[in-house]
Amino acid sequence: MLVEFELIERARSGDDAAFNQIVQAYRKRILGTIARLIGRPEDVEDVGQEVFLRLYYSLDQLRTSEVFEPWLYRLTVNAAYDYLRRQRRRQESRMSDLSEQQVILADAAAGGKRSEEDQRRTKVRELVQALLGKVSEEDRILLMLKEVEGLSLKELEKIYRVNENALKVRLFRARQRVLKAYETESE
Amino acid sequence: MDRMSEHPVASKLDALWNEYRAACPDSDASAGFMPALWQRIEARRVANISVFRRLVQVCVGATLALTVLMGAILIPRLESALIYNATYVDVLAADHPNTYVDILTGEIR
Numbered sequence: 242m243l244v245e246f247e248l249i250e251r252a253r254s255g256d257d258a259a260f261n262q263i264v265q266a267y268r269k270r271i272l273g274t275i276a277r278l279i280g281r282p283e284d285v286e287d288v289g290q291e292v293f294l295r296l297y298y299s300l301d302q303l304r305t306s307e308v309f310e311p312w313l314y315r316l317t318v319n320a321a322y323d324y325l326r327r328q329r330r331r332q333e334s335r336m337s338d339l340s341e342q343q344v345i346l347a348d349a350a351a352g353g354k355r356s357e358e359d360q361r362r363t364k365v366r367e368l369v370q371a372l373l374g375k376v377s378e379e380d381r382i383l384l385m386l387k388e389v390e391g392l393s394l395k396e397l398e399k400i401y402r403v404n405e406n407a408l409k410v411r412l413f414r415a416r417q418r419v420l421k422a423y424e425t426e427s428e
Numbered sequence: 429m430d431r432m433s434e435h436p437v438a439s440k441l442d443a444l445w446n447e448y449r450a451a452c453p454d455s456d457a458s459a460g461f462m463p464a465l466w467q468r469i470e471a472r473r474v475a476n477i478s479v480f481r482r483l484v485q486v487c488v489g490a491t492l493a494l495t496v497l498m499g500a501i502l503i504p505r506l507e508s509a510l511i512y513n514a515t516y517v518d519v520l521a522a523d524h525p526n527t528y529v530d531i532l533t534g535e536i537r
Contacts, residue, residue, distance in 0.1 A: 264465065273454030286457055290465045297469050362451035369448040388445040423441050 243267055246306035253300045260300075264293050271317055278321040278385050280370040292320045311399035318382055318400060325378045368426070375422040380415035387412055
């Protein structure tokens with residue numbers, strides 16, 4: 242826990258200063274998670290604000306302070322889902338706006354300005370985002386939380402509110418789907 | 429897909445997750461993050477209040493309309509009911525034609 246239970250209790254009882262302290266403590270971690278989940282740096286703060294906004298208006302529903310972190314992660318996951326769903330709908334409608342050549346030109350122009358290390362990182366990000374773009378939002382977020390964020394099965398159980406076995410099955414299937422996509426990409 | 433052929437790709441995928449984690453480090457928010465967050469909280473609060481206010485207005489309006497409607501329907505009915513056409517004294521007089529009327533009018537003491 243990054244904050245004391247007492248601080249959460251104060252925030253629950255309507256203390257805005259306590260809420261502010263909680264946001265400041267978790268902001269960096271949550272924004273990092275969101276950045277990796279959604280893969281669009283320009284929208285990270287917007288989604289992050291949405292998470293903390295939902296937290297502010299749902300703190301009174303929190304049963305105990307002990308479950309604060311899973312609760313916050315759950316809000317993060319839900320906000321990321323909502324964003325990705327909106328984004329997928331938007332992308333579908335925008336696909337025809339740019340020709341393939343325009344996309345290649347834009348990529349080349351952006352690539353020319355970056356350092357080699359930046360380019361390698363960008364390549365990794367793009368590859369992972371391309372792989373995750375081939376599976377559902379549910380698979381994408383579950384895999385990210387497990388493989389990239391490094392959350393344990395116990396933590397995931399609390400976030401998803403399902404038992405360990407069900408979670409293992411979901412993880413296995415999600416992993417299989419990404420592996421299949423990766424194999425296709427590598428060929 | 430058999431397990432043997434999956435293995436090298438699986439380990440490459442694990443390495444890719446780690447690279448991705450390193451390629452997207454945690455970075456703190458911009459200076460405008462907190463003010464914008466509080467603006468959104470305030471905006472939601474105002475929106476919630478105005479929704480509540482509108483709900484109250486609708487409820488009050490509906491109650492008034494219902495009261496007027498009930499009044500318009502019930503008052504003429506009650507007025508036309510027989511029991512209100514006579515006073516209590518008239519009813520008593522009708523039941524006991526002699527003595528009570530005399531007592532009430534002061535003729536019998």
